[in-house]
Amino acid sequence: MDNLIFCLNATMPIFCTMLLGYVFRQIGLMDGDFVKKLNRFVFKVALPMLLLEDMWEADFGTLWDGKFVGFCIGVTVISVLVCILLSRMVRDRNIRGEFVQAAFRSNTAILGIAFIQNIYGASGIAPLMLIGTVPFYNMFAVVVLSFMKPNRGKMDGKLIKDTLKGIVTNPIILGIVAGVILSVCSVPQVPIVQKSLHNLSVLATPLGLMAMGASFEGKKALAMIRPASGCTFVRLIGLAAIVLPLAILFGFRGEQIVSILVLSGSSSAVSSFIMAKNMGHEGMLTSSVVMMTTLGSAFTMTTWLYVLRSLGYV
Secondary structure (H helix, E strand, O other), rough: OOOHHHHHHHHHHHHHHHHHHHHHHOOOOHHHHHHHHHHHHHHHHHHHHHHHHHHOOHHHHHHOHHHHHHHHHHHHHHHHHOOOOOOOOOHHEEEEHHHHHHHHEEOHHHHHHHHHHHOOOOOHHHHHHHOOOOOHHHHHHHHHHHHOOOOOOOHHHHHHHHHHHHOOOHHHHHHHHHHHHHHHOOOOHHHHHHHHHHHHHHHHHHHHHHHHOOOHHHHHHOOHHHHHHHHHHHHHHHHHHHHHHHHHHOOOOOOOOOHHHHHOOOOOOOHHHHHHHHHHOHHHOOOOOOOHHHHHHHHHHHHHHHHHOOOOOO
């Protein structure tokens, strides 16, 4: 019972915050335009500031773990390859690219940090997880969505160039890079700058979670129920069932195993919908998977954490 209470205390506040966003949308405190702007604010300002702050405060001399970062990178590559193979089972070729991206791309930035903070009170080793996943998520998404684009003829060089430019200027990646540079160069944190930065960064998690909840639309999730259900299973259960035993064999425990659970078994990233739409995909499957995994992860993440906790790995 203690393990169950521990797991519920770790997961339910996160999803209650998301539920608040949904409720606020239903009672008219948030509308579609406001939610879009809120998502854009979190993506371009609050979240990059949170990542910058985490990286800046991290002591990479003691925190750095090449084995863990390498494992995160390896898991990302394996996940992409597995999802590409599984996408061959999807009859509609036009949605295979969306299936792959929605299946391998976890919500490590917003949900992952919130999850780890809620358990340990700080982001801990989460910055290393982001270093080993976020840049590669973006790069693989470009490749997958380009080569598996609906009705693709000749590869559009301009589209690839523009998308690669978008990756290089991605606010999340820029926040990580800036924070790492500040940390490695031992730039001192001036109180005025540090407190101002912190005031922005603390907005990322609650606003991001509420924006996700406010974006949920059940009717759309039913539109592509079969492929979306298969993709949801892969994202929340399939990959974690492969990755977690490997992580245990590699000796990862505590924050490390929780971080690996996040990258292998959390919901699909909201940003995957934006990228799919911008690269010529319809986006309906992606939006359905984001909604279904966001709702389903409240149960699966609690279950995974309960199992890991009961076995003594957390």
